[in-house]
Amino acid sequence: xxxxxxxxxxxxxxxxxxxxxxxxxxxxxxxxxxxxxxxxxxxxxxxxxxxxxxxxxxxxxxxxxxxxxxxxxxxxxxxxxxxxxxxxxxxxxxxxxxxxxxxxxxxxxxxxxxxxxxxxxxxxxxxxxxxxxxxxxxxxxxxxxxxxxxxxxxxxxxxxxxxxxxxxxxxxxxxxxxxxxxxxxxxxxxxxxxxxxxxxxxxxxxxxxxxxxxxxxxxxxxxxxxxxxx
Amino acid sequence: xxxxxxxxxxxxxxxxxxxxxxxxxxxxxxxxxxxxxxxxxxxxxxxxxxxxxxxxxxxxxxxxxxxxxxxxxxxxxxxxxxxxxxxxxxxxxxxxxxxxxxxxxxxxxxxxxxxxxxxxxxxxxxxxxxxxxxxxxxxxxxxxxxxxxxxxxxxxxxxxxxxxxxxxxxxxxxxxxxxxxxxxxxxxxxxxxxxxxxxxxxxxxxxxxxxxxxxxxxxxxxxxxxxxxxxxxxxxxxxxxxxxxxxxxxxxxxxxxxxxxxxxxxxxxxxxxxxxxxxxxxxxxxxxxxxxxxxxxxxxxxxxxxxxxxxxxxxxxxxxxxxxxxxxxxxxxxxxxxxxxxxxxxxxxxxxxxxxxxxxxxxxxxxxxxxxxxxxxxxxxxxxxxxxxxxxxxxxxxxxxxxxxx
Numbered sequence: 101x102x103x104x105x106x107x108x109x110x111x112x113x114x115x116x117x118x119x120x121x122x123x124x125x126x127x128x129x130x131x132x133x134x135x136x137x138x139x140x141x142x143x144x145x146x147x148x149x150x151x152x153x154x155x156x157x158x159x160x161x162x163x164x165x166x167x168x169x170x171x172x173x174x175x176x177x178x179x180x181x182x183x184x185x186x187x188x189x190x191x192x193x194x195x196x197x198x199x200x201x202x203x204x205x206x207x208x209x210x211x212x213x214x215x216x217x218x219x220x221x222x223x224x225x226x227x228x229x230x231x232x233x234x235x236x237x238x239x240x241x242x243x244x245x246x247x248x249x250x251x252x253x254x255x256x257x258x259x260x261x262x263x264x265x266x267x268x269x270x271x272x273x274x275x276x277x278x279x280x281x282x283x284x285x286x287x288x289x290x291x292x293x294x295x296x297x298x299x300x301x302x303x304x305x306x307x308x309x310x311x312x313x314x315x316x317x318x319x320x321x322x323x324x325x326x327x328x329x330x
Numbered sequence: 331x332x333x334x335x336x337x338x339x340x341x342x343x344x345x346x347x348x349x350x351x352x353x354x355x356x357x358x359x360x361x362x363x364x365x366x367x368x369x370x371x372x373x374x375x376x377x378x379x380x381x382x383x384x385x386x387x388x389x390x391x392x393x394x395x396x397x398x399x400x401x402x403x404x405x406x407x408x409x410x411x412x413x414x415x416x417x418x419x420x421x422x423x424x425x426x427x428x429x430x431x432x433x434x435x436x437x438x439x440x441x442x443x444x445x446x447x448x449x450x451x452x453x454x455x456x457x458x459x460x461x462x463x464x465x466x467x468x469x470x471x472x473x474x475x476x477x478x479x480x481x482x483x484x485x486x487x488x489x490x491x492x493x494x495x496x497x498x499x500x501x502x503x504x505x506x507x508x509x510x511x512x513x514x515x516x517x518x519x520x521x522x523x524x525x526x527x528x529x530x531x532x533x534x535x536x537x538x539x540x541x542x543x544x545x546x547x548x549x550x551x552x553x554x555x556x557x558x559x560x561x562x563x564x565x566x567x568x569x570x571x572x573x574x575x576x577x578x579x580x581x582x583x584x585x586x587x588x589x590x591x592x593x594x595x596x597x598x599x600x601x602x603x604x605x606x607x608x609x610x611x612x613x614x615x616x617x618x619x620x621x622x623x624x625x626x627x628x629x630x631x632x633x634x635x636x637x638x639x640x641x642x643x644x645x646x647x648x649x650x651x652x653x654x655x656x657x658x659x660x661x662x663x664x665x666x667x668x669x670x671x672x673x674x675x676x677x678x679x680x681x682x683x684x685x686x687x688x689x690x691x692x693x694x695x696x697x698x699x700x701x702x703x704x705x706x707x708x709x710x711x712x713x714x715x716x717x718x719x720x721x722x723x724x725x726x727x728x729x730x731x732x733x734x735x736x
Contacts, residue, residue, distance in 0.1 A: 154730050157649075159648075159649065159729050159730050159733075160730060179653075179654060180653045180654060180655070183648065183651050183652060183653040183654075184651065184653070186648075186649060186650065186651045187650065187651020187652075188651070192649050192650070194733070198642070198645070198646045198649070198733060199646075200643055200646060202346060211646070211647065211650050212650040212651055214335065214339075214652075215647075215650065215651045215652050215653070215656055216651070217332065259650065263651075
């Protein structure tokens with residue numbers, strides 16, 4: 101099956117300045133991801149995983165190098181354009197869920213749609229559909245604090261899906277969950293990837309979780325030390 | 331995000347912390363209330379003055395001698411008498427925007443009745459005087475045109491003179507003496523009260539101006555002023571113009587040269603008196619608006635706390651695509667909604683406050699639409715002004731750090 105190129109990273113470098121010292125978080129990283137890929141980014145802490153994930157998620161810009169997303173160079177865009185890209189093309193799933201507290205599952209799921217002009221009715225419709233994709237139909241009006249950890253993470257996935265993004269970025273999505281619930285969450289990702297051909301990038305340091313991914317990238321000291329393609 | 335949606339999101343956020351939102355808005359509520367209540371006191375005082383002047387007749391015009399320059403030396407206004415009974419007659423005949431005309435001379439004299447005497451102001455006026463001044467004759471009659479023409483020695487008393495001099499005797503038909511000339515009292519004017527100063531309008535005697543000229547002043551060719559009423563209040567300007575034209579011709583004033591007379595209307599005189607009240611209003615309002623300012627600082631304070639508390643939320647919103655502008659607007663809207671809600675409640679408080687003031691004190695109050703609008707606008711601007719800094723701070727957060735914030 102011939103896939104379209106979704107992401108192209110060329111010589112990505114990221115340098116942080118912490119006081120006087122420079123930290124080279126990423127040192128000339130090149131990689132490409134096709135539509136429908138399931139990629140795991142692995143590595144110990146300090147390897148540059150989070151930095152890479154922030155750049156991929158358009159939350160940050162590389163110091164040098166080029167990042168093409170769907171053929172568009174996003175490494176040169178300004179903050180507002182990046183916000184637009186995040187809104188339309190990227191869905192985030194975080195370790196700590198990052199849902200709005202005291203807000204219903206439905207409203208949390210609608211959140212990205214708030215920032216793209218859409219009628220209230222259409223928002224409701226898309227958010228409900230998204231929630232049922234992750235198996236939360238009937239729980240739309242439950243508030244965040246009335247949901248279990250696994251359910252909260254499902255809401256987060258529903259939120260990531262709601263705008264039909266090109267890419268879902270999951271940063272240690274099972275880190276705060278027990279093994280069984282973690283497995284359920286991973287099954288959702290797997291299903292989304294297989295059934296809906298959604299591109300997923302998973303950041304994790306757990307090798308077993310990474311086994312689900314079809315491609316694996318091992319990072320150390322800001323460089324790719326090993327690539328595996330299943 | 332569109333504005334309605336932004337407002338809904340703000341209301342939701344404010345509703346989560348009802349007590350805090352209310353206390354924050356309280357600063358604005360009290361501020362707006364204080365501004366409206368204090369301005370209403372000033373406006374009430376102004377209205378009182380205006381009413382008093384209205385009771386003197388609204389479409390009134392006065393003509394008096396202006397300054398005259400004689401070989402380059404200017405005299406003060408009214409120093410030189412150059413108005414004549416003929417001027418008055420010409421105005422009455424030619425100016426169609428003019429309804430009544432009454433030439434006027436005045437003097438002060440000791441008035442004697444029996445063994446009592448009273449020093450008062452003697453006004454020599456025309457037969458239309460009471461109509462111009464909107465003044466009723468309470469007892470008896472006022473002199474008519476034929477009495478004026480023939481210069482009869484008749485007098486109409488102000489109520490204060492009547493009380494002090496005649497002391498309860500039926501005034502009509504009594505003979506009083508002014509500068510040894512006997513005058514027959516034919517009427518008493520209704521009580522008008524003070525004219526917004528220390529002088530009482532009821533302390534005077536009115537006689538035909540012809541009589542006053544001949545018997546009391548000894549000069550028949552001049553009058554000191556002319557009282558005029560325009561056909562209607564809206565016609566005063568037109569009347570003024572016509573009078574000016576007529577007098578300029580009669581006084582042979584070359585085009586471009588200054589008038590040698592002055593025409594003033596009641597509204598100008600009332601304005602002067604109202605102005606001092608206006609200054610008081612502004613002063614009171616300024617003092618009250620200090621509390622609005624303090625309320626604004628309260629909003630800023632709470633918004634800063636709110637931004638810090640919600641850094642995580644801001645990070646989440648940014649990660650799903652909120653732009654700087656969206657975050658800025660969200661927090662700014664919260665501040666504006668707070669201050670505008672506070673403004674609404676403050677208007678209610680101010681209106682109730684001013685009602686209470688007028689009920690439990692001597693002060694008259696008047697809540698004008700203008701002051702309500704002003705206070706409201708002021709509250710809204712305070713929301714924008716003091717809400718901007720916290721909102722900007724929120725919008726400038728780095729999404730990565732905001733998401734990581736504990």
